[in-house]
Amino acid sequence: MIRFENVGLRYGMGPEVLSDLTFHLPPRSFHYLTGPSGAGKTTLLRLLFLSLKPTRGLITVFGKETTRFAKTELPQVRRRIGIVFQDFRLLDHLTTYQNVALPYRVLGRDESSYRADVIDLLKWVGLGERMHVLPPVLSGGEKQRAAIARALITKPELLLADEPTGNVDPPLARRLLRLFVELNRLGTAVLIATHDLALMDQYDARRLVLADGRMEIYE
């Protein structure tokens, strides 16, 4: 589904942050992406989401080499990849429901065609009672789940999550992990960037470990 071949990335004239990354994310797979702070996890997520271009090497996404995508095709490709950012990026003036529905609104779809999907998804992440409140009123864990719902509303084939358990207590972290595992069982590939060793001990999956710009893969 996504393939990296000898990918390198540097910011401006700086040193290479990522070097010679070669790996494959198959459909329906589950991966952790880990490594020390500053190792390049967020940078790698941005490459996977096509919001950064590699400075060398090849990235193939859904069977097409990324340099071949026209700029106008990128939004369509990104809808096949959901992303949950570390800082959530919810819009504070829209309700939880409206935040999750936003990708459909942007597409100009009629509300009657997606209302039930948005409500079902909000119930699935445990926000059925919170759908009409604004994000500033949500707790950290609720914001996290709203961001997950927004990433999932377009039914992406791959979900990327940057430190999804970074700001929540251990019981909620376990609950979030259960959501990701269930999502994966339903057929979505999942990649979670995390420092959280306790989380990774709870559900065994392939680990992509970044250190000194290189990647080691542990099955």
Ligand SMILES: Nc1ncnc2c1ncn2[C@@H]1O[C@H](COP(=O)(O)OP(=O)(O)OP(=O)(O)O)[C@@H](O)[C@H]1O
């Ligand atoms: N926009 C940027 N311009 C220049 N350097 C950057 C930029 N973004 C990240 N870096 C540098 O790239 C390296 C990797 O950063 P990145 O945020 O990808 O690491 P990370 O593994 O996600 O870290 P953390 O676990 O602390 O979130 C760091 O040295 C960082 O300073």
